[in-house]
Amino acid sequence: MSIGRDDVRHVAKLAELAVPEEELERLVSQLNRIVDYVAQLDRLPAERMVDAFLPGPASVALREDVPGPVPLARPPAELAPEFAEGFFLVPRHGAMEDA
Amino acid sequence: MTAAAEQGGRGAATARDVGRALRSAESLNAVLHWSQELLDAEGARVDAMAAPGSLAGMPIAVKDNIVTVEQPTTCASRILEGYVSPYTATAVNRLRDAGAIVAAKTNLDEFAMGSSTEHSAWGRVKHPLDPDRVPGGSSGGSAALVAAGVVPAALGSETGGSVRQPASFCGVVGVKPSYGRVSRYGLVAFGSSLDAISVFGRTVDHASRVLAAMSGPDPLDATTVDRPPMRVPEPLPDLRGLRIGLPQEYFPDDLHPGVAAAMERVKDRIRELGAELREVSLPHSAYAVPTYYIVAPAEAAANLARYDGVRYGPRKVGPEGDFRAVYRATRGEGFGPEVRRRILVGTYVLSAGYYDAYYTKAQQARALIADDFRRGFDSGLDFLLTPTTPTPAFRAGEKTEDPVAMYLADIFVCAVNLSGLPALSLPVGRSEGLPVGAQLIAPFFGEERLLAAAATLERVIAADAEVR
Numbered sequence: 013m014s015i016g017r018d019d020v021r022h023v024a025k026l027a028e029l030a031v032p033e034e035e036l037e038r039l040v041s042q043l044n045r046i047v048d049y050v051a052q053l054d055r056l057p058a059e060r061m062v063d064a065f066l067p068g069p070a071s072v073a074l075r076e077d078v079p080g081p082v083p084l085a086r087p088p089a090e091l092a093p094e095f096a097e098g099f100f101l102v103p104r105h106g107a108m109e110d111a
Numbered sequence: 112m113t114a115a116a117e118q119g120g121r122g123a124a125t126a127r128d129v130g131r132a133l134r135s136a137e138s139l140n141a142v143l144h145w146s147q148e149l150l151d152a153e154g155a156r157v158d159a160m161a162a163p164g165s166l167a168g169m170p171i172a173v174k175d176n177i178v179t180v181e182q183p184t185t186c187a188s189r190i191l192e193g194y195v196s197p198y199t200a201t202a203v204n205r206l207r208d209a210g211a212i213v214a215a216k217t218n219l220d221e222f223a224m225g226s227s228t229e230h231s232a233w234g235r236v237k238h239p240l241d242p243d244r245v246p247g248g249s250s251g252g253s254a255a256l257v258a259a260g261v262v263p264a265a266l267g268s269e270t271g272g273s274v275r276q277p278a279s280f281c282g283v284v285g286v287k288p289s290y291g292r293v294s295r296y297g298l299v300a301f302g303s304s305l306d307a308i309s310v311f312g313r314t315v316d317h318a319s320r321v322l323a324a325m326s327g328p329d330p331l332d333a334t335t336v337d338r339p340p341m342r343v344p345e346p347l348p349d350l351r352g353l354r355i356g357l358p359q360e361y362f363p364d365d366l367h368p369g370v371a372a373a374m375e376r377v378k379d380r381i382r383e384l385g386a387e388l389r390e391v392s393l394p395h396s397a398y399a400v401p402t403y404y405i406v407a408p409a410e411a412a413a414n415l416a417r418y419d420g421v422r423y424g425p426r427k428v429g430p431e432g433d434f435r436a437v438y439r440a441t442r443g444e445g446f447g448p449e450v451r452r453r454i455l456v457g458t459y460v461l462s463a464g465y466y467d468a469y470y471t472k473a474q475q476a477r478a479l480i481a482d483d484f485r486r487g488f489d490s491g492l493d494f495l496l497t498p499t500t501p502t503p504a505f506r507a508g509e510k511t512e513d514p515v516a517m518y519l520a521d522i523f524v525c526a527v528n529l530s531g532l533p534a535l536s537l538p539v540g541r542s543e544g545l546p547v548g549a550q551l552i553a554p555f556f557g558e559e560r561l562l563a564a565a566a567t568l569e570r571v572i573a574a575d576a577e578v579r
Contacts, residue, residue, distance in 0.1 A: 020455065027412060027458040028419070029451060030429060030443025039455065042514055046456055049515045050401040053472050056479070065478035067290040067304050067531035068336065069555040077333040084197035085180040091197065093426035100421050102434040 015043045122168050125212060126154030129170045132261040133215060139259060141236045141252040143175045144182040145215035153212040163210030165343070166324055169317075171206055172256050172265035175216040176223055176299040177308065179203055182214075186299050187231035188221045190418045190445025192425055200297020201332065202266065202308045202325040209324040215262070217252030221447045222415065223268055223301050225249050226276060226520040229511055230449040239281065240544065244504040247277030247520075250311070254281040257311045258546075264317045267309050270302045271403050272524025274309035275536040279499035279548025282538040282574060284312045284565070286322055289556050290531035291336035293322070294329035302410035305403075305528045315537070315566040319343045322558065338556060344563035346570060351385030353493045353564065355551075358393040361497035361523050369542020370498045372578040377496070377539050377549045380571050391492065393483040398476045399526035400518055405460050405473035406529070412457025415450070418442060452514060481530035488554040494564065495552040497523050499536040503545035523550060533558045537565050538574035547578065 017036050020043065024031040031039065094101035130147045150170075157168055178184045178196035185191045203213055220230040228236040228251035236251040238244040239259040246255040250267025254277035257265050267274040269287045278285025287309040298308050308325070312318030320343055327340035362374070378388055420426035420441030421434075427444050429436030446454065460469035487495060501522060510517040527534045532555060536548035553561035 015459070019459070023455050023459045023462065026462060027454050028416075028435065028438040028442055029446070029454060030439040031451070031455075032443075039452070042452060043455060043459070045513070045515055046404060046452075047459070049518075050405050050460075050469065050473075052401050053398060053405075053469075053476050056395075056398065056472070056476055065474055065481055065529075068334075075333050075337075080330075082198060082331065085199075086195070086197045088197075088422070091194070091423040093420065093424075102421055102437055103428060103432055105433060 015040060015047060122154035122157030122212060123151065124154070125168045125170055126150040126214075129212065129262065136256065136259050136261050138242075139237050139239060139255050140234055141218055141255040141259070142172070143185060143187065143216050143218050143233060143252070149181055149214040150212065153214045157210050157212060160210060164324070165209050165320055166206060167210035168212065169210070169264065169320070170212045170262045171321060172215040172217050172253055172262045173203060173213055174219055174250050174253050174265070174267045176219060176268055177203060177266055178297045178299065179213070179216070182216055184216070184299065186222045187219045187233055188446065188450065189232045190424050190441065194424050196297070198297065201294035201329045202297065205325040206321065211324070215256070217250070217256060217265060219252055220249035221450050222299070222411070223249040223270055223273055224411070224449050224453055226517050227505070227507070227510065228252065229507060230447055232447055235507060238504050240546075241504070243506055244545070245280070245507050247280035247504060249273040250309075251277045253311050254278055254283060254285070257281070257283045257313055263313045264321045265311045266321075267311055268298055269307045269309045269528055270305045270407055271528050272521040274311060275499050275524045275534060275548070275550060276521055278311055278536040279538075280504035280546065282541070282546025284315050284318045284535065284537055285548075286310045286312070286318045286535040286558075286562070287527065287533060288322060288326065288558055289533045291334055292326050292341065292533070292556065292558065294332040294335050296329055296331035300414040302407040303414060304410060305407060307528070315562055315569050316343070318535070319562045319566070336556075341558050344559045344566070346566035347563050349384045350381060350564060350567055353386040354491055355381060355386050355388050356391040356487055356492040356495045357388055358391050358396065358495055358497060360393055360396050366498065367502040367542070369503060369578060370501065370547050373540040373542065373547040374498055374549060376578055377568070377572065380568060381496070384567065384571065388496070389492070391487055391495070393487065393526070395476065395479040395483050396526045399480055399529060400522055402473045402476040402480065402529060403521070403525040404456070404518055405469050406477060408453040408457030409461050409470055410457070412454045412461065415454055418445065449514070477529045480526050484530050484532060484552070493553075494561065497550045497552070499523060499548035499550040503542050503547055527552055531555070533561055535561060535565055537569060537572075539572050540574060540576055540578040542578060544577070546574070
């Protein structure tokens with residue numbers, strides 16, 4: 013599979029990542045190098061394929077993740093660029109959303 | 112470092128010693144945040160403890176992707192420049208409860224993505240023995256500080272070998288525990304099914320004491336396993352009765368001659384100590400690097416979605432001026448080239464039409480890699496022995512143009528992360544003046560035996576001696 017400039021633009025859009033046009037060619041080359049390299053997994057015979065892997069010994073079951081209060085040393089207002097009345101503030105929803 | 116600092120003596124004196132040592136090691140660029148004021152406060156805190164614990168007065172540096180409330184946590188990324196966490200990692204709290212002095216945050220590859228620290232937004236760390244070479248990565252700052260004698264132990268993190276590889280390059284001990292042994296609460300997430308807070312020590316005993324102090328279940332991390340904390344093992348009188356496997360895939364014909372010679376010497380010492388060495392095969396380890404470079408970027412793409420300029424970190428606003436322009440500009444300008452590359456690869460392999468071809472296949476390959484280890488240990492092997500890295504430390508700039516060449520620096524270490532097993536790197540000699548590490552891999556939760564065997568081996572191997 014070969015990755016082209018339009019593929020990089022598409023993936024960058026999915027990842028919400030601005031990629032300058034002048035970097036595209038270099039990224040196309042590097043991403044193809046990586047994807048070509050990982051494609052060697054195709055050599056694994058299909059009949060040897062098994063279920064997906066979970067880390068840890070087979071006998072270990074994960075506990076339920078029960079969220080509880082965790083004391084914070086400073087409030088969210090001190091972390092966020094803009095915060096008011098319990099909300100993180102962002103610029104208004106614009107035309108890009110429909111693009 | 113003075114004897115007081117080495118042994119863990121009075122906190123205040125140790126804090127002053129470490130401050131002097133950090134100033135003298137500034138040229139390494141190994142530290143991103145430290146202050147004498149915090150060191151002194153930590154020293155005073157330890158001095159005031161009624162029962163300082165197993166790490167009394169031991170100064171421990173912490174990789175800057177492990178959060179603390181007193182200092183910034185940047186992950187060596189512009190996107191977190193100035194960020195200070197509202198909570199402290201469980202591992203750091205436990206070290207402090209045991210009497211450790213924690214007041215220096217170390218340099219790393221941005222978000223722990225790299226094998227040389229050359230992807231740090233604040234410049235690479237210099238190798239303590241040769242400034243033109245890299246210390247390894249991603250936890251290169253922690254490795255360099257221990258190797259330079261500034262601290263006897265430091266925390267790093269592993270996703271694909273990021274402690275064992277720099278430990279090998281710098282000539283120190285590096286231990287990656289079983290997945291679930293140490294809480295990940297407060298470790299900035301990269302690949303959540305792989306990440307493990309791990310330890311550097313000047314000796315096996317330093318690393319063992321630190322690992323023991325921070326191990327054990329944590330209600331704040333549901334993936335920690337309900338087992339008692341690890342105990343610090345004593346060295347064994349010898350290695351009689353142990354069976355150690357030599358996986359042929361980890362001893363290729365083109366292995367660096369200095370590494371090969373060091374491994375031959377290790378095998379000789381192991382035989383002399385009475386253990387049996389047996390050649391084995393782990394056929395799917397050949398697929399570890401390609402598997403890792405699908406699984407890890409996929410998890411990273413999801414984990415790093417949270418850096419969007421909304422909740423924390425600096426914000427950039429793109430030309431369109433709306434909130435999605437904030438996302439794109441903040442992320443595009445805040446992340447460095449390697450992190451951007453991995454987010455793009457991860458998003459690509461998870462995207463519609465490619466998921467099964469890449470991600471599903473990588474998950475299946477991961478199971479085969481882990482099964483090779485399981486069958487090896489089920490057959491009666493106690494440990495596996497391999498080189499930690501295919502070469503000693505490489506020169507800065509040597510691999511930055513080709514991402515795959517950089518990835519291959521981790522070829523002997525990342526199968527362990529994919530399998531979740533514990534493993535360590537032990538310094539076993541030098542080749543042309545550069546350290547060489549040997550890797551021992553153990554079954555799940557076999558850390559105590561692993562560290563006991565390594566301590567036994569450590570006593571009979573001249574780690575600073577040139578091998579030929």
